[in-house]
Amino acid sequence: MAWTRRYDAPEPQRVNKWLAQSGVCSRREAEALIADGLVSIDGETVTDAGRKILPGQTLTLADRAAQALAGFTAVLNKPVGYVSGQPEPGHTPAVRLLTRSNLVGTGEAPASNASLPPLGRLDEDSRGLLILSDDGVLAKAIIGPESDLxxxxxxxxxxxxxxxxxxxxxxxxxxxxxxxxxxxxxxxxxxxxxxxxxxxxxxxxxxxxxxxxxxxxxxxxxxxGPLKLGDLPEGRWRLLTADEREAMIRASIPSGPKTAPSPPRRT
CATH class of the missing domain: 3.30.70.1560 (Alpha-L RNA-binding motif)
Incomplete structure (x- = not known):
């Protein structure tokens, strides 16, 4: 499913800047997506990295762009006795639970040596919802200093x-x-x-x-945020869906007061 969003700000803005502010990707990643022809505005492929999007226009990322940005994200119901991140000797990391036999639903288990940091730690003697991911944009949305989750x-x-x-x-x-x-x-x-x-x-x-x-x-x-543990059995995991990722990123943006547009300059 392609990512799409309407631009409703009052002034035009560079595409790469808007995507970064929306938490979709970094400016550099946005420029790479444009270079690969994976960004379109109102159905027209964007070819200029400096292109601006206008109020009322709709930007769409191709399926391949969304898949490339998402990386690998596991939603785990962590039991007591597992540590979230890099363990000290004698402790077992939660990433060890991400096996094919523990997977709920479709997908593939990560490589045994995959680097999947926790997006919000959970103590060894605590249990429940733990997200393990190499998705930098999602990490910023969940544990970044400006996150509102x-x-x-x-x-x-x-x-x-x-x-x-x-x-x-x-x-x-x-x-x-x-x-x-x-x-x-x-x-x-x-x-x-x-x-x-x-x-x-x-x-x-x-x-x-x-x-x-x-x-x-x-x-x-x-x-x-909007992601619930639900009925995922303890010790089992599943893949985060594209819709869940989008919801997490949107919900992380602080909902403070909107800044009024500047008055027109006198000429």
């Missing part, structure tokens, strides 16, 4: 849960001398809490709970 966790704790502790978890804690961003923390049932965060400090939820006198017994990540 949130992450959702279901956490079972030991200790007395009360409103005072919940209020502190939501707003008012510091880690490593830095104030945390506001968190959404609600009670699911009994001692099971739901956390929604927009940052990912090291072992953040466990350390937050420690600060209010709670101990994490089980931590399950169920969502990253």
């Amino acid at each position: 949130d992450k959702e966790y279901v956490v079972r704790v030991a200790g007395q849960v009360d409103e005072r502790k919940l209020a502190r978890l939501r707003h008012g804690l510091e880690l490593d001398g830095r104030k945390l961003k506001p968190a959404k923390v609600t009670v699911v049932e009994g001692a099971t809490l739901r956390f929604v965060l927009k940052e990912g400090r090291k072992r953040q939820i466990r350390r937050m709970c420690d600060l209010v006198g709670l101990r994490v017994v089980d931590l399950l990540r169920v969502r990253i």
Whole structure:
């Protein structure tokens, strides 16, 4: 399925710059796609790297362009006991689970020596949704400094849960001398809490709970932005779809106030 989008900004913009700002690819990658004849505007193939797209025009990337940019991305339900990234001796990396026998759906398993960094780490003693990918654009969308994606966790704790502790978890804690961003923390049932965060400090939820006198017994990540863990069995994986990738990239763009166009200059 080809990638296509209408350009609705008020002023013309260079194609490579707009694709980069939209999180589709870097400017250099956009120029390479244009050189390969894989970019078109309103059905006309773009041949000039300096071409500008006009308001109301629609840009389309050929299927081959979208496939080249996407790279390899696995969606894994990580069990406890596996580390997300490069392990220390005696620990097993989650990438080892990406075998043909563990695959759900169609596709091919990556090579045994493939470099697939985690896009958002998950502790060895935590479980749930983990994305492993060599897709640089997707990495920027999920863990880049300007990403607006949130992450959702279901956490079972030991200790007395009360409103005072919940209020502190939501707003008012510091880690490593830095104030945390506001968190959404609600009670699911009994001692099971739901956390929604927009940052990912090291072992953040466990350390937050420690600060209010709670101990994490089980931590399950169920969502990253619009991507949900769903019913993927523990220890199994599947390929990220093109539509899911597009949704993640779009959702990562901050939705701040729009800048009004500049008034016309006097002549």
